[in-house]
Amino acid sequence: MKRKVFSQSLGEHLIDMARGATEEVLLVAPYIKEGTLKRVLGPISGECSVRVVTCWNLRAVAAGASDLGVWELVRDRENHVLELCPSLHAKYYRFDDICVVGSANLTGAALGLTGKPNLELLMRVSPAATEEFEEELEDCVAVTESMYSRYQKLLDQYEDTHPEIVRSSDTYSVGPESVRPGKERGEVRGSGERSQYIRSRSPEWWIPKLRHPEDLYRVYAENSEHLTTATRKHGSYDLRHFDLPEGLEEGAFEVEIRWQLLQKPVVQEVDALVSESKRFGAVRDHLRTLPCAQNDGFDPTDAWQAIMRWLLYFFDDRYRRHEANYSEIFVREE
Structure with missing residues (x-):
């Protein structure tokens, strides 16, 4: 031809x-x-x-x-x-x-x-x-x-x-x-x-369900012998919201997770909000105003606790948490 x-x-x-x-x-x-x-x-x-x-x-x-x-x-x-x-x-x-x-x-x-x-x-x-x-x-x-x-x-x-x-x-x-x-x-x-x-699919306003992000790699690697059923279930749910190849070593896995977390809308919302110190309740109340509040079973307190743990674990050089006047204070240090 x-x-x-x-x-x-x-x-x-x-x-x-x-x-x-x-x-x-x-x-x-x-x-x-x-x-x-x-x-x-x-x-x-x-x-x-x-x-x-x-x-x-x-x-x-x-x-x-x-x-x-x-x-x-x-x-x-x-x-x-x-x-x-x-x-x-x-x-x-x-x-x-x-x-x-x-x-x-x-x-x-x-x-x-x-x-x-x-x-x-x-x-x-x-x-x-x-x-x-x-x-x-x-x-x-x-x-x-x-x-x-x-x-x-x-x-x-x-x-x-x-x-x-x-x-x-x-x-x-x-x-x-x-x-x-x-x-x-x-x-x-x-x-x-x-x-x-x-x-x-609809725009993604994912909120993590796994409360201990240090267990995420073990769920990914199917090294979950000592994990609870709830941890395996919640870890599997969270992994479905990331595009990951098979067989990553732990270091490469964590780089992939950090890279993709930066593009999650809820992470960007929180990151912008905590450019100045915010009390726990202020971030929790802000989450109520976002599209993630429409997720099934959404609870703003549980959501912020989970997001906070993920940010502190995967970006330990970027965020800081401390307690003052009976409240947790969260801030971005960069």
């Missing part, structure tokens, strides 16, 4: 659309390379607001699928924001009211901006068909300088324990996705134009 030769690559089409945007740009892709994002952002007007949504998966970043450095590109520009969505798989680009969706990530190979392009697809859709999808992005976690610095440290730790990893400049092969425990396959919702929208 003879291949057609196109005058422009997918990347050049995106850059042309970026050049024409005047009000709002939304770039959504699991994998984003710094150089590719820089080319797309380059022609966008300084008066245009830009929102970039991606998914920083530890193993993918370590292997070169995505660059943490995209934060520096966004941070240094007016009206730009970078957000994280751990369950993201969609590739979606909107320039004002022009929307394209398809298979291509924001990488040179995916967009045909390198010498060895992937075979990819992007197609234009009506903005009305993607309204619900954009609503699902409302619970994304905004990247901050503190979070970025923490991720840099965790990445260094991970690479120290995985010397076999060789970073790729741009090409990263992603195998078939598996459906993790607790993650349902997507179903079509709505009718007409909206039937194009597929939702795999």
Whole structure:
């Protein structure tokens, strides 16, 4: 079969659309390379607001699928924001009211901006068909300088324990996705134009159930001979909310957990709240106002006790707890 030769690559089409945007740009892709994002952002007007949504998966970043450095590109520009969505798989680009969706990530190979392009697809859709999808992005976690610095440290730790990893400049092969425990396959919702929208699951406002996070690795490693039935049950529940490969050593396991905890909405909420010292009751009352309060069996006191223990265990250099005037005081020290 003879291949057609196109005058422009997918990347050049995106850059042309970026050049024409005047009000709002939304770039959504699991994998984003710094150089590719820089080319797309380059022609966008300084008066245009830009929102970039991606998914920083530890193993993918370590292997070169995505660059943490995209934060520096966004941070240094007016009206730009970078957000994280751990369950993201969609590739979606909107320039004002022009929307394209398809298979291509924001990488040179995916967009045909390198010498060895992937075979990819992007197609234009009506903005009305993607309204619900954009609503699902409302619970994304905004990247901050503190979070970025923490991720840099965790990445260094991970690479120290995985010397076999060789970073790729741009090409990263992603195998078939598996459906993790607790993650349902997507179903079509709505009718007409909206039937194009597929939702795999609701935004996650997870609260840990395991009250002793030091037991989490033993549950993961199935070394649970001396654990109670409740500990095994609660540990298994919590593990279903993390994307973990099999066979991790304990050190690598804890780096993975720390990395993914930073993207949990409830952790980000608490982290921001305790930038100044807060009494136990103040954090507990704040949890009542969050979407996690709609979880089955939610109890704000139990929830805050569990979250506090997880933060003190996995981020012992970031948080401090002490007692004063018959109350526990919790604060972020960084």
